[in-house]
Amino acid sequence: MALLTVSGSPHVQSNQTTKKIMWTVIIALLPALLVSIYYFGLDALMVTLTSVVFCVGFEWLIQKFILKTKTTIGDGSAIITGILLAFNLPANIPLWIVGIGALVAIGVAKMSYGGLGKNPFNPALVGRVFLFISFPSKVAMSEWPLPKPLFSSSVSDALTGPTPLLAMKNGQAVDLWNMFIGATGGSLGEVSAIALIIGGLIMLFRKVITWHIPVSFLTTAGVFGLILWLINPNEFIHPAYQLLAGGMMLGAIFMATDMVTSPVTYKGQLLFGFGCGVLTIIFRSFGPMPEGVSFAILIMNAVTPLIDKAFKPKPFGY
Amino acid sequence: MKTFNKGGVHPQENKLSNDSAIEVFPLPKQAVVFVSQHLGAPSTMVVQKGDKVKAGQLIAKAEQFICANTHSPYSGTITKIDLATDFTGYKKPAVYIDVEGDEWMEDIDTSNDIVRDIKLDSAQIIDKIKEMGIVGLGGAAFPTHIKYMLPQGKKADYLIINAVECEPYLTSDYRLMKEKAEECLIGIEILKKALNVDKALVGIEANKPDAIEGFTQLSKNYKEIEIVPLKTKYPQGAEKQLIYALTKRQVPSGKLPIEVGCVVNNIGTAQAVYSAVQKNMPLVQNILTLTGKNVKQRKNLLVRVGTPLQSVIDYCGGLPEDTGKIISGGPMMGKAISDLSAPTVKTTSALLLMSKKESSRKEETNCLRCGKCVKVCPMGLEPIKIAQLAENRLWKDAEKAYAMDCIECGSCHFTCPAGRPLLDLMRVSKNHIGDLRRQKAQR
Ligand code: SF4
Ligand code: SF4
Numbered sequence: 001m002a003l004l005t006v007s008g009s010p011h012v013q014s015n016q017t018t019k020k021i022m023w024t025v026i027i028a029l030l031p032a033l034l035v036s037i038y039y040f041g042l043d044a045l046m047v048t049l050t051s052v053v054f055c056v057g058f059e060w061l062i063q064k065f066i067l068k069t070k071t072t073i074g075d076g077s078a079i080i081t082g083i084l085l086a087f088n089l090p091a092n093i094p095l096w097i098v099g100i101g102a103l104v105a106i107g108v109a110k111m112s113y114g115g116l117g118k119n120p121f122n123p124a125l126v127g128r129v130f131l132f133i134s135f136p137s138k139v140a141m142s143e144w145p146l147p148k149p150l151f152s153s154s155v156s157d158a159l160t161g162p163t164p165l166l167a168m169k170n171g172q173a174v175d176l177w178n179m180f181i182g183a184t185g186g187s188l189g190e191v192s193a194i195a196l197i198i199g200g201l202i203m204l205f206r207k208v209i210t211w212h213i214p215v216s217f218l219t220t221a222g223v224f225g226l227i228l229w230l231i232n233p234n235e236f237i238h239p240a241y242q243l244l245a246g247g248m249m250l251g252a253i254f255m256a257t258d259m260v261t262s263p264v265t266y267k268g269q270l271l272f273g274f275g276c277g278v279l280t281i282i283f284r285s286f287g288p289m290p291e292g293v294s295f296a297i298l299i300m301n302a303v304t305p306l307i308d309k310a311f312k313p314k315p316f317g318y
Numbered sequence: 319m320k321t322f323n324k325g326g327v328h329p330q331e332n333k334l335s336n337d338s339a340i341e342v343f344p345l346p347k348q349a350v351v352f353v354s355q356h357l358g359a360p361s362t363m364v365v366q367k368g369d370k371v372k373a374g375q376l377i378a379k380a381e382q383f384i385c386a387n388t389h390s391p392y393s394g395t396i397t398k399i400d401l402a403t404d405f406t407g408y409k410k411p412a413v414y415i416d417v418e419g420d421e422w423m424e425d426i427d428t429s430n431d432i433v434r435d436i437k438l439d440s441a442q443i444i445d446k447i448k449e450m451g452i453v454g455l456g457g458a459a460f461p462t463h464i465k466y467m468l469p470q471g472k473k474a475d476y477l478i479i480n481a482v483e484c485e486p487y488l489t490s491d492y493r494l495m496k497e498k499a500e501e502c503l504i505g506i507e508i509l510k511k512a513l514n515v516d517k518a519l520v521g522i523e524a525n526k527p528d529a530i531e532g533f534t535q536l537s538k539n540y541k542e543i544e545i546v547p548l549k550t551k552y553p554q555g556a557e558k559q560l561i562y563a564l565t566k567r568q569v570p571s572g573k574l575p576i577e578v579g580c581v582v583n584n585i586g587t588a589q590a591v592y593s594a595v596q597k598n599m600p601l602v603q604n605i606l607t608l609t610g611k612n613v614k615q616r617k618n619l620l621v622r623v624g625t626p627l628q629s630v631i632d633y634c635g636g637l638p639e640d641t642g643k644i645i646s647g648g649p650m651m652g653k654a655i656s657d658l659s660a661p662t663v664k665t666t667s668a669l670l671l672m673s674k675k676e677s678s679r680k681e682e683t684n685c686l687r688c689g690k691c692v693k694v695c696p697m698g699l700e701p702i703k704i705a706q707l708a709e710n711r712l713w714k715d716a717e718k719a720y721a722m723d724c725i726e727c728g729s730c731h732f733t734c735p736a737g738r739p740l741l742d743l744m745r746v747s748k749n750h751i752g753d754l755r756r757q758k759a760q761r
Binding site: 262315317 | 323324327329330406486558562568569570571572573641642643644645649650651652653654655656670672674676677678679680681683684685686687688689690692693695696697698699700702720723726728731732733734735736737739741742745
């Protein structure tokens with residue numbers, strides 16, 4: 001007689017797994033990666049690969065030699081952190097800086113808390129902000145490589161220029177359509193709104209994310225941006241630029257939706273998105289820097305446990 | 319379409335045995351009948367070794383309040399009275415019968431004629447239900463007559479009939495509704511009379527359109543039996559969720575349905591009540607679905623209580639090669655079987671044979687905080703949080719997080735992408751909280 005398994009119900013499980021979720025996110029990131037390779041050349045690919053290799057490598061090393069636990073690199077989450085970190089960096093950044101960013105992202109922001117699912121802050125954002133503070137000249141938020149046609153060797157010596165956000169702050173004109181498709185300066189993964197939106201739709205369709213955070217983030221930023229612009233169109237930038245420029249799309253679609261660091265209920269997620277939107281516009285409009293998405297999301301990450309407490313579901317029968 | 323208000327999941331329906339008409343399963347040569355097959359105090363044996371019994375004869379009597387009679391499903395000789403192993407591996411007192419012929423007690427009407435006239439009054443009906451050993455066939459095996467003896471000061475507004483069958487794979491209720499619709503409806507009419515209510519609501523999941531159609535047609539012959547199609551969503555058939563879907567009333571935490579004026583019984587129970595009251599037929603047989611993806615002949619069988627599980631499987635083409643798990647009941651709430659030599663009981667409504675692959679749990683990772691378990695919980699709980707508290711053995715905090723309200727539907731566990739054993743942890747919490755409460759009560 002065959003040996004039978006005896007365990008508690010339920011005896012079936014959905015076919016959604018951690019691995020599938022992570023690989024769906026990786027696939028959803030590909031359109032933006034392709035666009036960045038198209039505009040920034042092979043340097044974009046190099047930065048991304050370096051970042052991924054370092055992130056996965058550090059996770060493996062830390063688990064093998066420091067934590068002495070089973071390796072979890074197969075779940076794909078370190079690859080995502082790698083890609084997202086790269087997406088937040090300019091294509092002409094020296095690769096050793098990317099390595100440092102990866103160490104901070106994986107070592108400090110993820111593994112020191114116990115690995116996947118336990119980190120309070122989005123690891124890629126922590127890595128990015130660390131680099132930004134430590135190497136402002138290399139990861140500055142003002143001068144970024146300008147796009148160049150595909151495969152023109154390298155962009156390291158290409159022209160650099162201001163990002164649309166800074167250009168606008170300086171009163172220069174920028175082209176909305178170019179921003180939409182990605183033909184604009186910026187960190188390598190954030191430039192193409194359309195590619196990021198396609199990625200978002202992939203995740204939405206595969207039920208990896210829900211609409212709540214991106215929609216509330218973008219709507220809030222749009223409305224708040226519109227109000228400021230109506231008050232003083234000379235001082236503040238047009239809301240359409242707010243939405244398309246800088247890390248807004250990348251942040252709203254890929255960073256703020258990181259399930260580990262965002263609230264678990266729909267209502268909580270709406271508030272989380274709202275907070276991200278308001279803070280981003282405040283930082284952008286009144287802060288010293290042209291960009292504010294990363295800081296906005298990190299602050300909301302910190303508030304997430306509170307939001308979860310506040311938006312507990314109401315139990316049935318009470 | 320009506321449905322419950324929170325959460326829910328959509329497991330694959332896999333109603334593979336929908337089209338197999340009910341077949342009468344041949345009598346076994348030897349049978350083992352457990353003395354007590356209900357939830358509550360044990361029944362008292364009234365037969366001895368060597369006794370000749372007829373089918374339908376009383377073998378154990380309910381002498382305590384929450385208790386049920388047990389009857390012999392067979393005619394033959396009692397060869398042994400001893401402990402027998404049930405399908406979960408527990409040893410329980412049982413009667414071993416050598417089956418000889420099929421002779422029934424004289425006062426039982428075994429014909430297929432339908433008796434429509436309800437002659438008994440409310441109290442007589444309840445007595446009859448008790449006498450015939452009817453228990454809830456939805457799975458809990460709670461003695462049915464108790465539900466109709468309302469506590470002082472309580473009044474029922476609705477009789478609610480659970481014909482949802484929201485568990486994947488199961489088709490016994492569906493076949494019953496298709497083949498014995500009129501008996502079911504007369505049974506509902508009887509229960510209405512027992513309860514003194516005007517209205518019965520019958521909830522059927524929308525994935526059974528022909529059952530809904532047939533019942534709706536037939537119900538026109540009866541006053542105030544309303545057939546309500548419900549959205550196909552698990553756990554539509556969970557008691558509190560069903561009551562909410564049908565009446566918008568919320569049974570308060572820790573209370574019974576009568577608190578909101580409802581009494582709930584399963585459709586199978588209603589049909590058993592028909593047989594008991596109209597035909598004097600005790601509960602000695604039931605419909606059992608034998609199913610599974612690799613099963614050669616999936617069947618709906620009318621089996622006598624006490625039939626060895628192995629013989630049912632053999633009858634349907636034997637155990638498939640790679641069987642990894644056998645479930646009594648459905649895949650969401652059923653129990654895993656450890657011993658196939660065990661006999662069926664009154665509530666064995668399905669045997670589900672799962673392959674090794676289908677029944678293996680997915681690889682476990684850390685919780686991703688995806689929130690899916692929170693969103694699918696029909697009781698509005700936070701399984702992610704209770705599971706964390708359980709892992710840290712913080713039972714008091716788990717209690718404050720409403721762990722005791724968990725209905726063990728398994729939706730959270732089913733959904734979790736990280737493969738966390740959420741319902742296992744819920745059960746552990748509930749056990750510990752129960753212990754703590756008992757200790758407190760003793761002090
Ligand atoms: S098993 Fe309990 S906690 Fe999980 S979904 Fe069902 S009721 Fe909620
Ligand atoms: S469903 Fe699983 S992974 Fe998601 S929050 Fe609940 S326990 Fe965590």
